[in-house]
Amino acid sequence: MKQYTLAHRKDFSGITLNPDAPQPAIQSPTEVLIKINALSLNARDLQIATGSYPAPHDIPENLVPVSDAAGEVIECGSKVNLWKEGDKVCTVVFQGHDQDEDVQYHTMIRGLGGAINGVAQEYFVVDQSQLVAMPAHMTYEEGSTLTIAAATAWSSLYGHHPKLKAGDTCLCLGSGGVSLFAAQIALNAGAKVIITSSSDKKIAEVKRLLRPLVRSASPDELLQTINYNSIPDWDQEVKKLTGGKGVDFTIEISGRATLGKSIRSTRSGGLVAISGYLSDYAELDPKIKEEGKLQHHGGCQFDAVNARGNFVGNKQQFMDMNRAFELGGVRPVVDKVFEFDQLKEAYDYLQSAKHIGKVVVKVGA
Numbered sequence: 256m257k258q259y260t261l262a263h264r265k266d267f268s269g270i271t272l273n274p275d276a277p278q279p280a281i282q283s284p285t286e287v288l289i290k291i292n293a294l295s296l297n298a299r300d301l302q303i304a305t306g307s308y309p310a311p312h313d314i315p316e317n318l319v320p321v322s323d324a325a326g327e328v329i330e331c332g333s334k335v336n337l338w339k340e341g342d343k344v345c346t347v348v349f350q351g352h353d354q355d356e357d358v359q360y361h362t363m364i365r366g367l368g369g370a371i372n373g374v375a376q377e378y379f380v381v382d383q384s385q386l387v388a389m390p391a392h393m394t395y396e397e398g399s400t401l402t403i404a405a406a407t408a409w410s411s412l413y414g415h416h417p418k419l420k421a422g423d424t425c426l427c428l429g430s431g432g433v434s435l436f437a438a439q440i441a442l443n444a445g446a447k448v449i450i451t452s453s454s455d456k457k458i459a460e461v462k463r464l465l466r467p468l469v470r471s472a473s474p475d476e477l478l479q480t481i482n483y484n485s486i487p488d489w490d491q492e493v494k495k496l497t498g499g500k501g502v503d504f505t506i507e508i509s510g511r512a513t514l515g516k517s518i519r520s521t522r523s524g525g526l527v528a529i530s531g532y533l534s535d536y537a538e539l540d541p542k543i544k545e546e547g548k549l550q551h552h553g554g555c556q557f558d559a560v561n562a563r564g565n566f567v568g569n570k571q572q573f574m575d576m577n578r579a580f581e582l583g584g585v586r587p588v589v590d591k592v593f594e595f596d597q598l599k600e601a602y603d604y605l606q607s608a609k610h611i612g613k614v615v616v617k618v619g620a
């Protein structure tokens with residue numbers, strides 16, 4: 256079978272295709288063999304391939320990369336009772352993170368495509384407990400996008416206190432995987448959304464893509480947008496759009512370049528759900544460094560805002576989310592689908608940040 260490994264982790268040139276890797280076989284009676292039909296990429300995959308993933312564990316030599324996939328069960332061990340041949344399934348990234356509120360070290364060291372081999376291969380063997388059913392209305396390409404980005408967005412809004420309610424307002428930073436899923440989850444739940452993005456072109460496309468979920472007589476009120484390049488003080492704009500109050504939830508994916516403004520955009524008692532750190536390892540201009548003074552002109556303490564780290568969702572939350580997606584007919588936004596032989600190009604494309612939503616790779620014929 257075809258299988259990718261990371262020959263080194265300096266840059267994407269380490270991504271190496273082996274066309275004749277041995278097909279994995281079931282080793283224990285509770286394992287299943289999956290034919291992987293699609294995988295999707297996350298910022299985490301870029302970080303792992305370039306040696307910048309800030310994980311507190313080793314990454315093995317010649318790792319099979321990527322955690323997120325959807326596929327078909329083609330063989331079941333003798334004691335498998337949760338699945339049958341032909342079932343459509345999605346992978347769970349942190350093996351064993353079933354119910355815990357937060358990812359623990361013992362599950363982090365069982366992270367697919369990070370601490371242990373992942374899914375950039377045609378076949379994959381896994382314990383039956385570490386899969387979830389793919390939403391029935393989705394294609395494999397769509398189903399492959401859920402494992403990290405969607406589950407992180409879901410746990411940002413439902414995994415902790417406070418939890419999202421209809422009528423709340425959710426601020427989503429950027430149009431990448433986590434943020435766009437958060438926008439879809441919020442709109443599906445009857446909440447308002449404000450999305451920031453880097454360009455008017457992306458904003459127009461985001462509005463078009465999210466239109467099916469904007470079920471309102473006044474769509475411009477339910478989905479609002481801010482170009483953070485043309486409006487650098489976007490926190491003040493968020494305050495204006497919310498009548499001076501601030502949003503109930505902010506999906507924070509960038510880290511030190513935006514955290515101060517995210518806190519100032521959020522209402523007293525609201526939640527800044529911090530999952531991302533896209534700017535944390537880049538050079539920042541001195542003006543942005545000022546964002547470090549989080550207590551000036553409003554902040555966590557003065558405005559009593561909750562800021563909480565968030566690390567994917569557990570398996571139960573993944574299943575809850577899939578049920579909500581099925582009932583609401585929510586379909587992931589797939590920006591571009593690459594062939595399996597083009598995995599490196601897919602990494603380059605995600606790195607270029609031209610995408611909206613998710614970048615997917617088809618596996619097999």
Ligand SMILES: NC(=O)c1ccc[n+]([C@@H]2O[C@H](COP(=O)([O-])OP(=O)(O)OC[C@H]3O[C@@H](n4cnc5c(N)ncnc54)[C@H](OP(=O)(O)O)[C@@H]3O)[C@@H](O)[C@H]2O)c1
Pocket residue numbers: 296297298299403404407428429430431432433434451452453454457483508509512513529530531532533534565566567568605608609610612
């Ligand atoms: N904690 C967790 O469990 C968890 C899970 C998933 C991801 N993450 C982390 O969350 C971050 C995002 O991941 P992702 O997979 O969603 O990434 P992604 O799909 O690659 O998102 C990239 C997009 O983020 C937006 N962006 C970048 N810098 C921004 C800024 N300063 N302000 C606003 N938007 C900005 C850009 O969209 P626009 O051009 O539209 O602005 C960019 O295209 C990464 O740091 C990732 O490691 C953490």
